[in-house]
Amino acid sequence: MKIKITLPDKSQKIFDSGITCYEIAKEVNPRLSKEALACFVNDDLKDLNAPLTSNAKIRFVTFNDEEGKKVFWHSSAHILAMAVKELFPKAKMTIGPAIEKGFYYDFYVKKPFTKEDLEKIEEKMREIIKKKIPFERKEISKKKAQELFKNNEFKLELIKELETKPSLYYNNKFFDLCRGPHVPNTGYVKAIKLLSTSSAYWRGKSDGKVLMRIYGISFPKQKMLKEYLDFLEEVEKRNHIKLGKQLELYSFHPEAPGMPFFHDKGVKLWNNIMNYWKEEHEKLGYKQVMTPMILSAELWERSGHFKYYKENMYCLEIEGKEQAVKPMNCPGGMLMYKEKSHSYREFPLKVAELGVVHRHELSGVLSGLFRVRKFTQDDAHIYMTKEQIVPTLKETINLVIRMYETFGVPLDHVELSTRPEKSIGSDEQWELAENTLKQALDELKLNYKINEGDGAFYGPKIDFHIKDVLGRTWQCGTIQVDFAQPDNFDLTYIGPDNKKHRPVMIHRTVLGSLERFMAILVENYAGAFPLWLAPEQVRIIPIADRHLSFAREIGNQFFKNKIRYEIDDNQETVEYRIRKAQLQKVPLIIVIGDKEEKNKTLAVRTRDGKVKFGVRIPELIKYVNKEVLRRSNELSLKL
RNA sequence: GCCCUUGUAGCUCAGUGGUAGAGCACUGCCCUCGUAAUCCUACAAGAAAGGCAGGGGUCGUGAGUUCGAAUCUCACCAAGGGCUCCA
Numbered sequence: 001m002k003i004k005i006t007l008p009d010k011s012q013k014i015f016d017s018g019i020t021c022y023e024i025a026k027e028v029n030p031r032l033s034k035e036a037l038a039c040f041v042n043d044d045l046k047d048l049n050a051p052l053t054s055n056a057k058i059r060f061v062t063f064n065d066e067e068g069k070k071v072f073w074h075s076s077a078h079i080l081a082m083a084v085k086e087l088f089p090k091a092k093m094t095i096g097p098a099i100e101k102g103f104y105y106d107f108y109v110k111k112p113f114t115k116e117d118l119e120k121i122e123e124k125m126r127e128i129i130k131k132k133i134p135f136e137r138k139e140i141s142k143k144k145a146q147e148l149f150k151n152n153e154f155k156l157e158l159i160k161e162l163e164t165k166p167s168l169y170y171n172n173k174f175f176d177l178c179r180g181p182h183v184p185n186t187g188y189v190k191a192i193k194l195l196s197t198s199s200a201y202w203r204g205k206s207d208g209k210v211l212m213r214i215y216g217i218s219f220p221k222q223k224m225l226k227e228y229l230d231f232l233e234e235v236e237k238r239n240h241i242k243l244g245k246q247l248e249l250y251s252f253h254p255e256a257p258g259m260p261f262f263h264d265k266g267v268k269l270w271n272n273i274m275n276y277w278k279e280e281h282e283k284l285g286y287k288q289v290m291t292p293m294i295l296s297a298e299l300w301e302r303s304g305h306f307k308y309y310k311e312n313m314y315c316l317e318i319e320g321k322e323q324a325v326k327p328m329n330c331p332g333g334m335l336m337y338k339e340k341s342h343s344y345r346e347f348p349l350k351v352a353e354l355g356v357v358h359r360h361e362l363s364g365v366l367s368g369l370f371r372v373r374k375f376t377q378d379d380a381h382i383y384m385t386k387e388q389i390v391p392t393l394k395e396t397i398n399l400v401i402r403m404y405e406t407f408g409v410p411l412d413h414v415e416l417s418t419r420p421e422k423s424i425g426s427d428e429q430w431e432l433a434e435n436t437l438k439q440a441l442d443e444l445k446l447n448y449k450i451n452e453g454d455g456a457f458y459g460p461k462i463d464f465h466i467k468d469v470l471g472r473t474w475q476c477g478t479i480q481v482d483f484a485q486p487d488n489f490d491l492t493y494i495g496p497d498n499k500k501h502r503p504v505m506i507h508r509t510v511l512g513s514l515e516r517f518m519a520i521l522v523e524n525y526a527g528a529f530p531l532w533l534a535p536e537q538v539r540i541i542p543i544a545d546r547h548l549s550f551a552r553e554i555g556n557q558f559f560k561n562k563i564r565y566e567i568d569d570n571q572e573t574v575e576y577r578i579r580k581a582q583l584q585k586v587p588l589i590i591v592i593g594d595k596e597e598k599n600k601t602l603a604v605r606t607r608d609g610k611v612k613f614g615v616r617i618p619e620l621i622k623y624v625n626k627e628v629l630r631r632s633n634e635l636s637l638k639l
Numbered sequence: 640g641c642c643c644u645u646g647u648a649g650c651u652c653a654g655u656g657g658u659a660g661a662g663c664a665c666u667g668c669c670c671u672c673g674u675a676a677u678c679c680u681a682c683a684a685g686a687a688a689g690g691c692a693g694g695g696g697u698c699g700u701g702a703g704u705u706c707g708a709a710u711c712u713c714a715c716c717a718a719g720g721g722c723u724c725c726a
Contacts, residue, residue, distance in 0.1 A: 095725050104724090112643055145726095158726045166726075177726045198721035199642035205722095210642050213721070241719090245650080254699085254717045362640050367719080544671040571670080576688055579675030593673060605674055613673095 006057040015052070022048040022184060025060055035220075036060040037188065038071040038181045045071070047137055047181040063220050073098030075135065075182045076189050076218040080105045082174045083124035084214070087117075093176060094154040094202065094211055102217035106200055108154065112212050113197045121214070122194045128171075132187030136170040137180060145177065154202065191225035192218040195232075235470060240519040241368040243527040247584060249518075249535070250369070258366040258373030260515060268535035268564065269518065273407075274354070276532075276631065277378060277511070280403055284395065286352040286380060291332030293356065297322035302488055303331040308457070312359045329355035329379045330482070330507060334489040337383065342493040347503070348384035348392045354514070355379045369519035376514040383493070383503040386432070392506070393440035393479065397462075400477045400510050404466050408633040409474075409524055412467035414446055417454035424458060425483035433481040434460045458484035468524040476512040476520075481505075528585040528607055530635060532628040538565040539581040543574055543593040550597045554590070554617060561621045582607065587635050588624070606635055 001017040007028060015024065021039035025032045025048070039046055040059040045067055052058075061068035077096030084091050084107060096105030113121075140148075142159060145166040149155035155177050159166055169178045171186065183189070194216040202208035219225045244250045249266035262270060281288070294316070300306045305313065305327065314325040326332065333351060342349065355377050365371050384392050404411050416437055419430045437460055441448050448462070455461055459481035465473045482505050485491070492500040511517040521533070531537055538558060542551040551567050558565045566586075568577045574591060581589045589605040595613075596602055602615045 097725055099724055106725095115644095155726075162726070168726095179726055196720065197643070200722050201641080203725075210722090212643080215721090252718080257717070363717090364640065364642090364722080541674090543673065546671080571668095573670090573672055573675095573689060575672085575675055577675090578673095579688060582675060589674075591674060595673085603673075609674080611674055 003052060004055045005052065006055075008059045017053050018051045020049045020051055021046065021058060021060070024052075024058065032060060035062045037062060037068045037183045040067075045181055047135070048184050049134075050137070050181075070098040071181055072183060072189070072220065073103035073218060074178075075186070076192060076216060077103040077105045078135070078169065078171070078176055078178070078182065079125050079128050079186055079189060079192070080121070080194070080214060080216055081107075081176060082128055082171055083121045085174060087120055087124055092152050092154060095158075096176075102195070102215060104213050104215045106202075106211040106213045108202075108209060109212050112199070113214060118194050118197065118214070122192065125192055125194075129186050129189050129192065132185045133171040134185040135180075135182035137182075138168045138170060138175075139165050140168060142166060148175075149177065188220065189218045190220050191222045192216060193225060193229065231470065235472075235523075238470070238523040238526045239368075240370075240522040243522050244369070244519075247522075247527050247535075249522070252368075256374075257363065258361060258371075260369055260372060260374070265535035266518075269521075269529070269533060270514070272533045272535070273511075273514070273518065273521075276406065277403070280399060281352055281380075284350065284399060286350040288352045288354075289333070289336060291326070291329060291336065291353060291355065293358075294323050294325055295332060297324060299331050299335070300324050303334070304484060304488060305331070312361070314358050314360055325358045326355070327357050327359045329353050329357065329377060330381060330485055331489075333379075333381045334485055334491065337381075337491055338489060342383070342503070344385055344493055344495050344501075347493065348382050348388050350380060350382045352378070352380040369515040372513070372515055375516065378509050378511045378514060380508050382506050382508065383491070384505075385493075385495070385501075386504055389432075389436040389504055389506075390440050390443070393436065394444055396479055396506075396508055397440060397444055397446070400464050403510050404464070404476070406631050407521060408530070409466040409468055409520060412465045412473045414441060414448040415451055415463045415465065416441065416448050417451040417456075417461050417463070419460065420453045420455055420457060422457055423455070429483050430460065433483070437462055437479075437481070456480055456482075458482050466520070468520060470523075474516075474520050476517060477508065477510045478512065479506055479508040482507055526585075529587070530627075530631075530633045531587050531624060532631045534564070534585075534587050536564050536566050536584070536586050537624060538563060538588045538590060539584075539586040540565055540567045540590045540592065541574060541577045541581070542567070542569055543591065545569075547592045547594075547597055551592050554592070554602070557617060557621065561625060563621065563624050578605070582609075588620075590620075608635070 002014050003017050004012055005015055005024060006012050021041070022033060022036070025036050036048055038061050039048055040061065041050070041052065041056045045061070061071065063069060063072055074097060077098065080103070081093050081096055084105070085093065088109065090109070092108040094106040094108060096103065142162070142165070145159045145168070146156060149159065158177060166177060167179060168175045169180060169182055194214055196215045198213050198215070200211050200213045202211055217225070217228060219228065241252075244266070247265060248263050249269060250260045250262045252260060278288075297306065297315075300313070309327060313327050316323050316325070333353065336351070356374065357377060358374050361371060361373050366373070382392055382396070401411050418434055423430070441462070461478055461480035463475050464477040465475050467473050486502050486505050491503055491505070493503050495501045521529070529535075540551045540555060542548045548569055551569070555565055555567055568581065570577060578589055578591070585607060587607050591603045591605065599614065600617065601613075602617060602620055603611060603613045604615045604620060605611045
């Protein structure tokens with residue numbers, strides 16, 4: 001029997017029935033047969049060695065495709081399971097999927113895996129890879145599957161839930177329950193590395209059994225693995241907790257877990273971020289307010305926080321009255337709104353607050369400045385009429401994009417989250433809110449991903465994700481439409497008809513959490529901040545004691561011109577002090593000796609090691625001020 | 640919160656049942672000095688954060704075992720990795 005196959009280039013070819021995708025690939029393009037990992041037959045992803053028995057459209061996937069990576073890493077997880085099964089026959093296999101970057105496999109074992117175990121397992125995996133053991137698919141009955149896995153309660157649970165016939169993948173004697181598809185044989189995996197172990201719950205349920213998880217990464221080329229490991233090393237080098245300590249920006253203490261302490265340089269960096277933030281907000285007519293940290297229980301009842309959020313709040317009792325430290329700024333903001341009556345003429349009313357909030361996060365989730373219990377939101381509440389929603393959203397989105405670009409961490413993508421199952425507000429309210437958000441994004445021609453049902457219970461939201469220099473993305477700002485609070489607090493404004501109306505309200509942040517954003521900047525720049533952000537812009541190094549007074553004179557001139565500097569007159573060699581300044585990532589280093597003092601000039605060294613002699617003082621001041629004013633993210637001494 | 644790992648000087652770490660250690664940092668003295676170090680690749684040639692002295696620790700906290708505990712056991716505290724990814 002003959003079948004007609006539509007190839008990836010849309011041409012059609014006749015083959016004998018039973019031919020495999022691999023054989024087709026080989027015939028079409030020998031290179032493709034080496035690179036292909038699996039194959040889409042019509043719309044189903046299949047093994048490369050699956051026989052074709054009817055007309056079909058096929059498309060090959062390689063490691064360059066998302067699906068290809070998944071197949072590759074999932075197969076690597078099987079290799080991991082094979083190795084573990086061989087070394088630890090008692091370990092029970094559970095699941096082992098591909099993840100965004102690599103794969104893992106969860107095992108049920110008595111003792112956790114040690115570092116030495118990991119090395120042994122890795123060695124075993126390499127052996128398995130060398131043997132080029134084929135992956136073979138077999139479909140069996142549920143009964144037979146249950147018989148095969150009778151000692152493995154995890155697999156039995158999975159089999160029970162299956163809607164289709166169970167399929168097994170065999171590698172010689174080893175077999176695992178698996179949907180597939182897989183690469184043709186273990187030899188496709190050329191480079192492998194086990195990265196870490198951790199624990200996880202069976203099916204993510206915290207009351208379930210605890211499994212030991214092994215994470216790994218693999219590639220079709222050794223070079224790719226090296227590049228990835230170099231990347232991990234680079235990530236580690238930029239770790240903001242380490243850099244924060246090294247650069248004396250902030251520290252953490254057991255006396256206040258999850259609540260960072262900011263040192264002088266950290267505060268300077270903070271202020272540099274904030275000054276720019278204020279400038280952008282003032283330009284757009286935001287008004288800045290401050291609300292109290294501790295507010296009465298009554299207010300939190302009214303806002304709904306006690307109902308939905310109490311376990312995360314710090315509560316206290318003063319003079320027999322229950323109070324709570326604010327976890328969000330809105331309720332206080334509502335009270336301020338109600339302080340007087342509002343007219344539509346004031347709208348859109350943009351009220352910003354750098355609100356310090358406290359949230360009692362679970363102790364296990366805390367991590368540096370990324371996940372804290374005390375943080376500062378660059379919050380704002382905007383009150384407006386329905387007609388003003390789209391233009392206001394557009395203005396806000398543009399603000400967000402502009403600010404990210406200035407900080408050197410440009411917007412990567414936007415996500416729109418829609419109505420969740422549990423929600424308040426009417427259908428019309430939701431429709432209006434979701435549509436206006438979409439409209440604003442469309443009019444700005446922004447690509448966005450929709451997360452169905454992922455919105456807050458009180459309204460839909462858009463989230464902004466930025467990308468750092470290492471290509472990692474982070475969620476920062478958010479814009480949320482809120483139906484709940486204006487109702488809860490009975491907010492009104494007087495319209496042109498001289499009647500009371502309910503305003504539309506949005507919450508928004510640009511940076512999200514200032515602490516977190518600062519950490520992202522630290523990692524993005526590896527602590528080597530551009531001039532406008534650097535806590536210390538210039539380090540002055542006098543060669544000998546006799547140059548100190550001239551150094552101070554220069555310092556004074558810097559001070560008058562708002563340039564942040566420090567003089568290092570330690571009794572050490574020039575080389576040593578330069579080294580120190582460079583390790584502290586000070587952008588500009590000025591060395592002062594006899595020549596400079598005599599000519600009233602400077603020897604300026606940039607962080608990258610380039611030195612310029614004979615620079616006139618006003619010239620340098622002008623350069624620094626210009627770079628700060630245009631908030632340049634590069635450091636090149638063009639005078 | 641739960642699981643795993645870790646906790647020794649300001650930092651990085653060595654020390655596995657018998658006197659608390661190293662390098663860097665810090666302090667003092669000497670020196671008054673001209674642009675740091677590291678890694679990788681090929682070839683060639685170099686260069687090595689200036690010297691001397693000093694201070695600093697209830698070995699995360701508490702309890703237990705022991706003649707004796709940084710080391711073994713238990714509890715607690717903190718940090719890091721995970722706990723959404725589905726045969």
